[in-house]
Amino acid sequence: MHITTLLAAVVMLGGACARCAELPVTAWQGRTMGSPYNVKIVDGKLSESQVVALKAEIEGVLTEVNRQMSNYQPESELSRFNRAAAKVPFKVAAEFARVARFSLELSRESEGAFDPTLGPVINLWGFGESTAQPAVPTPAALRAATAKTGWRNLTITAAGELVKELPDLALDLGAVAKGFAVDEMIRVLRSHGLENLYASIAGEVRVLGHNPHGAKWVLGISVPVDHWRDNNPMAAVVSITNQALSSSGDYQKFFIDAQGRRQCHIIDGKSGTPVQHALAAVTVVAPDSMTADGFATTLFVLGPQAGMKFIDARAEAAALFIVRDKDGSFRQLASAKFAALTGYQP
Ligand code: AMP
Ligand code: MG
Numbered sequence: 155m156h157i158t159t160l161l162a163a164v165v166m167l168g169g170a171c172a173r174c175a176e177l178p179v180t181a182w183q184g185r186t187m188g189s190p191y192n193v194k195i196v197d198g199k200l201s202e203s204q205v206v207a208l209k210a211e212i213e214g215v216l217t218e219v220n221r222q223m224s225n226y227q228p229e230s231e232l233s234r235f236n237r238a239a240a241k242v243p244f245k246v247a248a249e250f251a252r253v254a255r256f257s258l259e260l261s262r263e264s265e266g267a268f269d270p271t272l273g274p275v276i277n278l279w280g281f282g283e284s285t286a287q288p289a290v291p292t293p294a295a296l297r298a299a300t301a302k303t304g305w306r307n308l309t310i311t312a313a314g315e316l317v318k319e320l321p322d323l324a325l326d327l328g329a330v331a332k333g334f335a336v337d338e339m340i341r342v343l344r345s346h347g348l349e350n351l352y353a354s355i356a357g358e359v360r361v362l363g364h365n366p367h368g369a370k371w372v373l374g375i376s377v378p379v380d381h382w383r384d385n386n387p388m389a390a391v392v393s394i395t396n397q398a399l400s401s402s403g404d405y406q407k408f409f410i411d412a413q414g415r416r417q418c419h420i421i422d423g424k425s426g427t428p429v430q431h432a433l434a435a436v437t438v439v440a441p442d443s444m445t446a447d448g449f450a451t452t453l454f455v456l457g458p459q460a461g462m463k464f465i466d467a468r469a470e471a472a473a474l475f476i477v478r479d480k481d482g483s484f485r486q487l488a489s490a491k492f493a494a495l496t497g498y499q500p
Contacts, residue, residue, distance in 0.1 A: 167372045167391065176366045180205055186216040187224070187332055189356035193339065196350035196366050208346065215338045222250040223331045225273070225283050235316050236273070236324040243315035251314035253327055253334050253444065260330075260448050261305035261423070264464065267455040268448065269423030271308055273326040274299040279428065281407055281419035282326070288409040290417065300426040329420075332358045333400060333447025340443075360398035360443045370395045370497070377484060378405040378435035378476055389476055389486060392496035394439060400446035402454040403435030403476075404428075420454050431457040434478040439495050440471040449473070458487055465489045474498065 180195040182205070193212065200208070224230040235244045246254070257270040273282060278299040280288030291299070302322035309317045316325070327334075332355045339353040340360050350363030352371060361371040370393040376386040392399070404418035408428075411417050417428040436453045440446040449471055453461035458475045465473045472492035477485045492498050 167374050177368065179366050182209060184209075184213065184216075186213075186335065186355060187220065188226070189332065191216070191335075191339070191355045192352065193343070194352035194366075195343065195348055196364065197348045208343070211342050212339050215342055216335055218247075219249070219331065219335045219338060222247045223253060223327050223334075225326060225328065232325055232327065235318075238318070240318050240321040240323070243311060243313075243317050245313070245315050248314055249334070249338075251310055251316075253330055254308075254316060254325065255310055256444060256448060257327060257330055258305055258308065258310065260452055264423075264452045264456060266305060266423045267460075268329070268452040269303065269305045269421075270325055270327055270329070271303045271305050271323055272421050272423060272426070273324040274302040274322065275421055275426045276326060276328075276419070279417065279419075279421070280409075288417065290411050296426055303423075303426070305423070329402075329451035330444055330448045332356060333398070333443035333445070336360050336398065336443035357401050358398070358443050358447050359400070360446075361394060362396055364395065369393070373399055375399075375401065375437050375474065378403045378478075380405050380408075389484065390437075390474060390498055392439070392498050394496055397439050397441060397495070398443040398446040399437060399439050400443065400450040401435055401437040402450040403433075404454075405434055420451060422455050429455055429457070432477045432479070433457050433461075433475060434484060435476045436461065437474045437476075438465070438471060439473070439492070440468075445471065462487070462489055466491075470495075472496070 177196050178199045180200045183190055183192050220227060222231045231246050231250055238244050260268040276282040278291045278295060280286040307319040307323050336353050336355050336358045343351050352361050365371045372393050374388040375390045377389045404416055407419035408416050420429050422429050436450055438446045438450040440449060453465060453473055456464055458477055465471055466489055472495045473489045474492050475487040479485055488498060
């Protein structure tokens, strides 16, 4: 049994013009949500004191996102809500309410494929905040955990209060919180008049304006091989601006069960079991990171057919599905708008 953790399915590549002069870049890396984050600013040289102040402000909003939505901090608003009583309105911060609303909307639109209340089931499989070894649970344990879930048992009042209908209902925003945090980083950078930007947390990336070569940002989507490494081969290269990219897949956190089946950390909300289909990864492009992050997880649950329908119905988003064939090779399926939105060439 083994678990592989991926850092980023998306990597930044150089510009199209290797001999062109590079514009000055202010860049730094840090850590948040158990992952590395990156900031790159291509708006002229910033002074050292400006960088120190910006970094402090960015880390401040990241700390605030965690204070609100972290599953791992016992005193976060989310953890306190998860311990709170049923039917009692629980006031949360405006940002938290917005992310929770977006999550419930995705649940409705995907008819429960996406479900931010699967925490007890995710924990049972050993993929959550508990320290349990990943393992296939007994049917009785799975039934008991599933009985504590269900997005329909959660409502948000107009005043931004969460209300649970079941005492053990718990919220897990793991599928959207990193994307939201990237949007927060971009919001801070823009508020200082900066326009040519790259911000990422793990594989959630959002870019604005141009890259250091004065062109669109060029990003590589890696082949979803197990035991992912930095120098993995690229499945595709995209050029984007004013957009976000997010990947979800079953090659990051998984174990192989006694029957040889891959059991991954993304759970089908309808069955309570890890997604079992031919999709190895899906990459979404969307105007902002929370949307890209949420859609990527949703499409991964829906699979290539239903997922394609879901994404083709969205005006400004598109996806690249990477399907694992029986012989272990990979096949790419682009949604209708993917090439037009990213410059992707099959
Ligand atoms: P991502 O890496 O963005 O695809 O998010 C994966 C995380 O989302 C998992 O680690 C779980 O915390 C959570 N998750 C798993 N399955 C679902 C689901 N069906 N709907 C919503 N969140 C999920
Ligand atoms: Mg996601």
